[in-house]
Amino acid sequence: MIIMNNISKRYPNGSVALTNINVHISKGEFVFVVGPSGAGKSTFIKMLFREVLPSSGELFVNGRNVVDMERSEVPYLRRSLGIVFQDYRLLPQKTVHDNVAFAMEVIEAPYREIQKRVNHVLDLVGLRHKARVYPGELSGGEQQRIAIARAIVNNPVLLIADEPTGNLDPDTSWDIMKIFSRVNRNGTTIIMATHDKDIVDSMNKRVIAVENGTIVRDEVKGVYGYEA
Amino acid sequence: MRLRTLEYFVRETFSSIRHNGLMGFASMSTVALSLLILGLFLIMVLNLNHMASTLESQVQITVYLEDSVSNAGITRLANEFADMEGVKKVTYVDKKQAMERFKQRLGEQQGLLTALENTNPLPNSFEIQVDKPERIKMLAPEISELPGVENARFGQEVVEQLFTLTKIVRIGGVVLILFLALAAIFIIANTIRLTVFARRREVSIMKYVGATDWFIRWPFLLEGMVLGLAGAFIAVLLLAEAYSALLSQAQATLAFLPLIPRQPFLTQVSAVLLASGTAIGALGSAISLRKFLDV
Numbered sequence: 001m002i003i004m005n006n007i008s009k010r011y012p013n014g015s016v017a018l019t020n021i022n023v024h025i026s027k028g029e030f031v032f033v034v035g036p037s038g039a040g041k042s043t044f045i046k047m048l049f050r051e052v053l054p055s056s057g058e059l060f061v062n063g064r065n066v067v068d069m070e071r072s073e074v075p076y077l078r079r080s081l082g083i084v085f086q087d088y089r090l091l092p093q094k095t096v097h098d099n100v101a102f103a104m105e106v107i108e109a110p111y112r113e114i115q116k117r118v119n120h121v122l123d124l125v126g127l128r129h130k131a132r133v134y135p136g137e138l139s140g141g142e143q144q145r146i147a148i149a150r151a152i153v154n155n156p157v158l159l160i161a162d163e164p165t166g167n168l169d170p171d172t173s174w175d176i177m178k179i180f181s182r183v184n185r186n187g188t189t190i191i192m193a194t195h196d197k198d199i200v201d202s203m204n205k206r207v208i209a210v211e212n213g214t215i216v217r218d219e220v221k222g223v224y225g226y227e228a
Numbered sequence: 229m230r231l232r233t234l235e236y237f238v239r240e241t242f243s244s245i246r247h248n249g250l251m252g253f254a255s256m257s258t259v260a261l262s263l264l265i266l267g268l269f270l271i272m273v274l275n276l277n278h279m280a281s282t283l284e285s286q287v288q289i290t291v292y293l294e295d296s297v298s299n300a301g302i303t304r305l306a307n308e309f310a311d312m313e314g315v316k317k318v319t320y321v322d323k324k325q326a327m328e329r330f331k332q333r334l335g336e337q338q339g340l341l342t343a344l345e346n347t348n349p350l351p352n353s354f355e356i357q358v359d360k361p362e363r364i365k366m367l368a369p370e371i372s373e374l375p376g377v378e379n380a381r382f383g384q385e386v387v388e389q390l391f392t393l394t395k396i397v398r399i400g401g402v403v404l405i406l407f408l409a410l411a412a413i414f415i416i417a418n419t420i421r422l423t424v425f426a427r428r429r430e431v432s433i434m435k436y437v438g439a440t441d442w443f444i445r446w447p448f449l450l451e452g453m454v455l456g457l458a459g460a461f462i463a464v465l466l467l468a469e470a471y472s473a474l475l476s477q478a479q480a481t482l483a484f485l486p487l488i489p490r491q492p493f494l495t496q497v498s499a500v501l502l503a504s505g506t507a508i509g510a511l512g513s514a515i516s517l518r519k520f521l522d523v
């Protein structure tokens with residue numbers, strides 16, 4: 001699903017975010033990327049959907065060569081991915097339903113398909129009853145669940161999340177993790193950057209620990225490993 | 229393109245135009261103004277060219293006689309003209325006939341003639357038809373030399389002056405139109421910049437979920453094109469009204485002026501203006517998209 005060979009990233013301003021990263025992630029895995037602030041987690045995540053290009057090394061996502069990819073292929077890479085951010089990134093002037101449908105409309109999905117899928121994923125995150133509501137009327141946790149619904153509405157093979165619980169209290173964070181587990185059980189690979197110790201320690205999933213741009217630990221059933 | 233996609237583009241475009249209200253209005257007005265000027269120059273230049281070619285294709289020389297020429301002299305001149313090479317027809321028009329014709333031409337404006345108090349300043353004249361336009365340049369000087377001839381006039385003299393006038397109008401027009409078109413492009417680019425700014429969140433989400441570059445660009449391009457087209461439409465309406473008014477005015481007072489008839493001329497000019505407006509809009513959008521939309 002993901003192959004990183006000797007990936008390094010140096011930003012134009014000279015700061016080195018990643019050095020010599022080698023990672024293989026298989027289909028269906030659930031992987032945490034952990035590490036202190038500034039370690040390179042976001043850079044790692046952003047390379048997967050080609051928001052950031054590696055400076056050197058090889059990167060394959062879902063069989064696609066991300067480094068040598070034509071610009072025109074990038075949208076098709078992203079259609080196979082779902083992306084969730086710390087700050088939800090919903091459109092305030094659209095209803096919950098329309099926010100989720102938007103992700104299908106802009107890739108020109110058929111109307112019937114959109115209605116079916118949107119209802120399905122809103123059920124999955126438990127917010128179908130909020131379909132006609134605007135994001136501003138929802139709690140942070142609910143907004144993030146909508147963002148997740150939007151990320152999975154196009155049936156991605158890989159769900160990528162950068163600190164999705166970063167703005168949420170522990171209880172709400174657990175709601176999010178339950179949804180992720182459910183999505184993962186349905187076969188979707190999940191990669192989540194976080195520095196939430198409790199979550200990582202109790203989920204018992206693969207943990208890739210990054211420090212100063214290098215992988216210092218990669219454990220199949222790992223723990224957070226830092227003081228929270 | 230799917231029908232739903234088209235519907236989506238149209239919806240986005242018009243909601244954005246509503247959202248941009250005043251800027252959109254300014255864009256439309258600028259386009260309308262620049263195309264109005266473009267249209268005016270187009271109409272002017274084409275009409276001048278039309279006049280020139282109408283005059284150029286004339287095969288008639290008008291020979292004005294001095295009042296002192298006797299009847300015998302007139303007969304002699306008539307014979308002399310008829311014998312010249314290429315001359316097909318010689319018609320004598322005396323003072324009275326000339327006045328009659330002039331009255332007819334003036335139509336409703338005959339009141340002007342009272343100033344003449346029944347004197348007739350018009351000379352006796354000949355109208356000489358020749359076989360082809362090129363013949364005239366040779367014959368005219370020859371005829372002017374004959375005794376009793378005041379002068380010989382023909383359309384081509386005016387043509388040269390018309391061409392000079394057309395050239396000046398053309399150069400001045402091109403400069404002014406370019407300047408105005410640039411202003412229109414600039415203000416449309418600015419309007420679209422506002423739209424891009426207002427929609428940057430949507431655009432970034434569209435990119436993350438895999439919308440293609442062109443899918444993202446189209447609504448912005450359409451907005452510019454619609455603004456340009458709307459501006460052009462205003463210009464077309466105004467020009468069509470103005471030209472129709474000019475034509476009916478000219479018919480009443482200056483019937484001899486060879487203006488281009490209303491149709492299909494106006495339709496052609498309108499097509500040019502509408503296309504230019506759309507192009508100006510598309511260009512303005514494209515400039516803004518290159519600069520501000522990172523897709």
Ligand SMILES: Nc1ncnc2c1ncn2[C@@H]1O[C@H](COP(=O)(O)OP(=O)(O)O)[C@@H](O)[C@H]1O
Nearest residue numbers: 011013015016017036037038039040041042043
């Ligand atoms: N766009 C950028 N331009 C320059 N430097 C950056 C950029 N993004 C991140 N960095 C730098 O790269 C390093 C890793 O950042 P990041 O990947 O955001 O880490 P994390 O998500 O683990 O906090 C940091 O030193 C950061 O300052």
Ligand SMILES: [Mg+2]
Nearest residue numbers: 041042043162
């Ligand atoms: Mg980060």
